[in-house]
Amino acid sequence: MACDSSYGPVLNNSACSQMRGDYIQCAKLTEICYDSKNVTDCVTAENCFYGIFQLYKTSNRSMYDIRKHCDDDLCYPELQDIEKYSNREDVKTALGANPSLVFHVRKADVGINFYNSGDWILPFDIYVSSLLESNVRVLIYAGDADLRCNWFGLDAWTKALKWSGTKGFNNANVTRWVTVTGTHSGDVRTFKELTFLRIFGSGHYVPHDQPIASLDFFNKWIFNKYL
Known part of the structure; x- marks a missing residue:
C-alpha cells in the first residue's frame, strides 16, 4: 500500500x-x-x-x-x-x-x-468463518487510500479465509459498484454470504470521505440488495 x-x-x-x-x-x-x-x-x-x-x-x-x-x-x-x-x-x-x-x-x-x-x-478471522457457516451475511469494506486497514490486505485475507465458500469466493468476478447516482464508486466481489467492497477515493473514515457512496452501500446492505 x-x-x-x-x-x-x-x-x-x-x-x-x-x-x-x-x-x-x-x-x-x-x-x-x-x-x-x-x-x-x-x-x-x-x-x-x-x-x-x-x-x-x-x-x-x-x-x-x-x-x-x-x-x-x-x-x-x-x-x-x-x-x-x-x-x-x-x-x-x-x-x-x-x-x-x-x-x-x-x-x-x-x-x-x-x-x-x-x-x-x-487472528479473528475464525469468527468470520463461523458467521458465514451459520449463513450470516458479512460485508468487509475498505477505502482505497487507507493504510491502517488497507484494501490489499483485506482483499488478501478474505480470499485466504477458510470456509465452505473459499473456492467460490476466489472464483467470483470482481464487478463495478455503481451507486444510485450512477457513479462507479468502487469494486465488489460477492459469493453467497461474503462480500468484499473496495471504495474509491476514501481513507479510513469512509462516511467522512464518501458520504453519498457510504449511504448507498449501507442502505443496499441493510435491505439485502446486491451492491
Whole structure:
C-alpha cells in the first residue's frame, strides 16, 4: 500500500525493500504467537510490525489516508467536535448513557492495554468463518487510500479465509459498484454470504470521505440488495 497503490508510491525503494525484508521475520514471529498463544510471544510479533509502521511514519503521511500530509490526530479536526457533542449532558441523557461517563474519540491507555496483552496480533478471522457457516451475511469494506486497514490486505485475507465458500469466493468476478447516482464508486466481489467492497477515493473514515457512496452501500446492505 505504501509502495504501489493507485495513488502512487509513498515510500522510496530503499524503505520498501526494508519493509518487505522485515516482514519475513514478522511473519515468523506471528506464527510463533499463534502456536504458543503466549503474551510475550505475541507482543514480540507486535513490536516487529510496529517497526515496519515506523518506517512508514518517515513519510509524514497519515496512516488513515495516504493522500494526507498531516499528523493523524490533526487530519480530522471534526473528531474534536464529535467528542464535545457526545459529552453534552442533554446528548447523554437522550442516549440513556450514564451522565458520569466521559466519551473519548481516542484514549491512548486503552490501545496500550490491548497492545500489551498481545491482542493486536491475534487472528479473528475464525469468527468470520463461523458467521458465514451459520449463513450470516458479512460485508468487509475498505477505502482505497487507507493504510491502517488497507484494501490489499483485506482483499488478501478474505480470499485466504477458510470456509465452505473459499473456492467460490476466489472464483467470483470482481464487478463495478455503481451507486444510485450512477457513479462507479468502487469494486465488489460477492459469493453467497461474503462480500468484499473496495471504495474509491476514501481513507479510513469512509462516511467522512464518501458520504453519498457510504449511504448507498449501507442502505443496499441493510435491505439485502446486491451492491
